[in-house]
Amino acid sequence: QIKPLAKHYRHMDHYFDSPRLKAAFTFQDVYMGLSPFEAPATFSMMPYTELAHGVWYPKGGMYSIVETMMALAQQAGVEFVFNTAVSQIEVKDSRARGVVLEDGRFHTADAVVANADLPYVYQNLLPQDRLARQMARKRYSCSVITFFWGVDKPYEALPPHTLFLADDYRANFDSIIDDLTIPDNPSLYIHAPTRLDPSMAPAGEDTIIGIVPVGHMDETGEQDWRAIRDRARRAIFRKLALLGITDLEAHIKFETNCTPLSWRKRYNLVKGATHGLCHNLMQLGYMRPRNRHPDYHNLYFVGASTHPGTGIPTALVSGRHSASRVMDDLGLVDNPIAHFSPRMV
Structure with a gap:
């Protein structure tokens, strides 16, 4: 059904004669970092989802999603530090110890969740190892x-x-x-x-x-x-x-x-x-960078370049996946916000 080995544009030949319709049903591939002439027909799910389930608009614009999530977090006691960049994620052995801010302050943490672009984190905030070098060879959207x-x-x-x-x-x-x-x-x-x-x-x-x-x-x-x-x-x-x-x-x-x-x-x-890393077959599904770092087991990722992929809804799903992993790894149950501590960065 999902046709991972068929080319998307060619697959549309089974349904449409009009080049305009073929274009309308494959244009979204550009946001995956791919041409529909090389993208797998799996991406037919995107126009189908739009037509079958509709496109949702958050009142107040996309940023209202950020404002709403921030308000909920603040109600739960989360503290935000603005206008201060993270210059390094400090690691030792197989764990992330916390983050170093650009002003030199250090925040220790039981878990670190990085919402910067995943390749940027590997290449700029972590030790320059084999994984950082691999990121330089990835394909981008x-x-x-x-x-x-x-x-x-x-x-x-x-x-x-x-x-x-x-x-x-x-x-x-x-x-x-x-x-x-x-x-x-x-x-x-x-x-x-x-x-x-x-x-x-x-x-x-x-x-x-x-x-x-x-x-x-x-x-x-x-x-x-x-x-x-x-x-x-x-x-x-x-x-x-x-x-x-x-x-x-x-x-x-x-x-x-x-x-x-x-x-x-x-x-x-x-x-x-x-749109982060592109979604060719070598960077899709199981092959896409995971939500948890393979070496530092309390370092997690959210966003377009990790699993499952790009787009606001999908990036939010990555956040849910990482939240579930944090809960499991730290032995939390029920609502993770109820168990939030300042040591989770």
Whole structure:
């Protein structure tokens, strides 16, 4: 049923004749770091899940998930330390002893859960051993250039979700996955969250988000991300013009944008790869880095680059898996929050 040895795009031949429909049902593979021409047909589950079960939107935007989880943790007595980076996870023998902060303070811990990008943790916070070297040889997902625009007029004709798929579909993926750049005619996604949540913009105004998949950072440092960002920006305006929206640029009140450089600097994403390690067969399922470190048995991981994989729902599942492991390993039962102590970092 899951067809792990069949290529995703070719597998769509069994169901569709239209190249546009084949593209619509395989585009999500780019977020796995793969071209649908090489991705396993297993990923057919993604468009199926969207169509069969729908797509959920958290009121207040994605960050409301973070705020809600933080509020629940604080109610349980969790203490957060902000604006202080971790410079090292101190280890000895087969255990993590705690974390060293950038200001030199040391926090001891019975368990350490790392929610930074897993390859970054291996390469920057732990001893440089064989596992760190293995991470350097892993394959990474693509990146995206994202624009967040606040505009001074509503664009009510724009639906909540708009996906533009390029006609030169295979060439698009070759540019992103193989050439690590932006296609000449990129596929892209436009989100208008105020259609679902009016609180996302003041009355009479609008919020528009544009997302353009691009390659991740290469090792040469020769990519001109400012130029690539500007090409992505122009591509969005060209696509919107096809819908009759020709004046968006003139009505932008403010703009925030992120490139692979931004993702690496702000969030320590290795290569600026927004979806972490890619999901080829050698990094999928049992082969994906586990939620617990193989050598330091009280060091756990959550996020896109560990098991089970990328995406907000999946990353949250990784958190649940690690929480269950912590409970089992420390002999906790029932609700883990009820047993939280300051020695768990």
